[in-house]
Amino acid sequence: MTDLLTTSALSVLLVSFGVGIVVGLTGMGGGALMTPALIFLGINPTVAVANDLVAASVNKSVGxxxxxxxxxxxxxxxxxxxxxxxPTAFAGAFIVNAIGDVEAQEDFLKQALGVALLFTASTYALRMYIQLRYVTAGNTLRQDDPKLKPALTLLVGAVGGLLVGITSVGSGSLIMVALLLLYPTLSAVRLVGTDLVQAVPLVLSAAISHVLVSGVEWAVLIPLILGGSPGTFLGARLANWVSQSVIRRGIVIVLSLTGLNMLGVPPEIVGLIGAALLLLGPLVWGFVRQSRGLPAFDNNAAAWRPVDDPDGVPARPDAGAVEQPEPR
Structure with a gap:
């Protein structure tokens, strides 16, 4: 019990609450933010992955x-x-365990996390550009569900599940991005809801395998749940009220810098890249927007309008805009 009253446990509690809000708001960023944060707090990578997955199975259930x-x-x-x-998520822990001794597993996880985080950041940026193309192409969003693409969807699930099982990253980041690429007209609220629902058994499967292989650290797990659950609940309740543009652009920068750090890039270079992303990123994105015929800077995230007929006529004159994730 005394392990739960330490400064380290309080740090985990506060960080998990903040990450939980991001998860509830966007349906992404849980493992991509929480696992690296635990490692930076001095927790062993294998312990961080295992406990984050167990906590995520609870926190995502709330959302x-x-x-x-x-x-x-x-x-x-x-x-x-x-x-x-x-099934692929369940295999993750056994793959890590087969790498070798503890030191080899830690090195492998840091490298895998670094690659996963950089890949996640890249897919975020790709998604923003593709969504921008849809905005400039028509700007309308139908209310019926899109036609499913079973083969591609199963492939996304298999790859995403394996990545989650190994690194805990992917259930709310890579899979979310892949869903947007496959089903670009699925509204933001349904996209987040779908991702959170599918993530529960996925993360639970990965968590069970890690518990069987590594066990759990209660001094880490309990603060993760106590902080993450209310944070996820609060974020999910605010999902319709908060514009996600700034949040997701910030996540791209954080994921990029964290991934570089995990891969052992010198801090000086990471700092220079971070400054460049922070200062030049908005200018580059403004140029891309102008190339598509849009204002360089526009805070209106409601780029998609609901329609109820094939001609694109709004369902009613006062129909409100439906926010799609990161349309700009």
């Missing part, structure tokens, strides 16, 4: 329950993802 209550998730799409992701 999924909120989204399920209001009927947002696309259950057919979530079911397809689960069929492929659950």
């Amino acid at each position: 999924a329950a909120v989204h399920w209550k209001v009927g947002r998730p696309n259950l057919k799409l979530a079911g397809l993802l689960m069929c492929a992701s659950v």
